[in-house]
Amino acid sequence: MSIKRIRAxxxxxxxxxxxxxxxxxxxxxxxxxxxxxNAGILRILGTMIDRGWVRQLIVEKRYEMSHSLGxxxxxxxxxxxxxxxxxxILLELRQNPYSLPSDLCAIRGFxxxxxxxxxxxxxxxxPGRTGLGLQPSLFQSAHGRVILAHMSxxxxxxxxxxxxNRARKEDxxxxxxxxxxxxxxxxxxxxxxxREKLYWEPPFDESPPIGAIAVPIITRDGIHGSLSxxxxxxxxxxxxxxxxxxxxxLKASACDISTKLSEGSIPAPx
Numbered sequence: 001m002s003i004k005r006i007r008a009x010x011x012x013x014x015x016x017x018x019x020x021x022x023x024x025x026x027x028x029x030x031x032x033x034x035x036x037x038n039a040g041i042l043r044i045l046g047t048m049i050d051r052g053w054v055r056q057l058i059v060e061k062r063y064e065m066s067h068s069l070g071x072x073x074x075x076x077x078x079x080x081x082x083x084x085x086x087x088x089i090l091l092e093l094r095q096n097p098y099s100l101p102s103d104l105c106a107i108r109g110f111x112x113x114x115x116x117x118x119x120x121x122x123x124x125x126x127p128g129r130t131g132l133g134l135q136p137s138l139f140q141s142a143h144g145r146v147i148l149a150h151m152s153x154x155x156x157x158x159x160x161x162x163x164x165n166r167a168r169k170e171d172x173x174x175x176x177x178x179x180x181x182x183x184x185x186x187x188x189x190x191x192x193x194x195r196e197k198l199y200w201e202p203p204f205d206e207s208p209p210i211g212a213i214a215v216p217i218i219t220r221d222g223i224h225g226s227l228s229x230x231x232x233x234x235x236x237x238x239x240x241x242x243x244x245x246x247x248x249x250l251k252a253s254a255c256d257i258s259t260k261l262s263e264g265s266i267p268a269p270x
Contacts, residue, residue, distance in 0.1 A: 011036055012044045016065070019054065024064035055084055058091065059118055060132060082106050082217070082224055083117040085260040093229075093253045094119045096246055098236060102253075103131045105143040105214070106225040107269040111162030113143055113225070120230065131230075137199065138163045139174050139183075142214035143226045146193030149184040150216045150223045191215065192247060193226070194238065209233040213247065215254045219261050222268030227254045 011034075018033045019025060025033070030041050045063055048054040055066050066084065086104050093102055104117040115131040138144035138159060148156050164172060174196070187193050193214045214228035229250050231241060241247070 011040060012048070015041060015044050016053070019063060019065050024057065024062040026060070026062050030063070057117065057132065058087060059120055080106055080116045081264065081266050082257065082261065085264065086117055086257050089253050089256050090117060090119050093249060096249065097244060098231065100229045100231050100241070100246065103143070103228045103230065104225065105136060105147070105228070107147065107223070111138065111159045111166070113138065113147060137171050139171050139180060140196035140199040142193040142195045142212040142228055144193070145183060145187050146214045146216050146226050147223060149187040149193065150218060191251070211236065211238055211241070213238065213241065213250065215251050217254050217257050217261070219258050219268060224258070224261060224268050227257065
């Protein structure tokens with residue numbers, strides 16, 4: 001006796017297979033890879049979002065499998081847990097007097113920090129290019145400095161050596177200048193990281209100069225990453241941002257993420 005197949009389930013499983021193999025996809029990419037029409041894909045995605053199987057990134061509107069499915073589909077097939085936790089916090093943080101966006105940075109591996117979520121929406125006071133997937137410099141970025149500053153000496157060395165093995169010549173030159181220890185001490189005392197002047201400027205990036213400050217995301221078992229605020233330097237100065245009280249809001253948002261990580265029993269990276 002032939003068992004009747006359920007075509008709708010087959011289509012949904014096809015979408016899951018594509019997402020689990022690709023990491024994240026836009027609606028266009030899903031249409032190209034599955035051969036399904038947009039309306040059908042959106043119905044499938046809406047159902048899976050409601051069931052907690054899929055999430056949609058804030059800015060790029062790409063889709064990826066939820067972190068909770070990692071044990072079933074494999075670690076590379078799902079979202080970073082901190083990204084899922086942070087979404088409502090990042091959206092609330094963006095409701096500030098200047099509508100400044102944020103980048104959420106996670107420790108992905110030794111010597112590898114990565115922007116895993118961002119609210120860089122286009123606007124007159126905000127950087128227009130998304131930061132998703134960027135790997136900030138450990139030495140010259142606000143993220144890299146504040147994360148390194150809150151690591152133990154032993155853990156810091158485990159990150160510095162692998163980073164130097166693949167670093168740009170500008171990072172190697174900066175490290176060889178011997179300024180790192182002093183910069184990290186200043187960062188610890190100040191409570192936030194700032195980026196090196198002219199870091200990630202043309203010819204590396206054609207967008208207008210960006211200012212940034214970043215604070216650590218820490219739980220009892222260690223540091224998970226960092227959270228930043230960004231602005232176009234032609235519109236705002238760091239002093240203006242700091243005087244506005246946004247540093248306190250940034251720290252409070254990082255604390256909220258830390259609390260959620262602890263409540264979810266999500267450990268800090270080794």
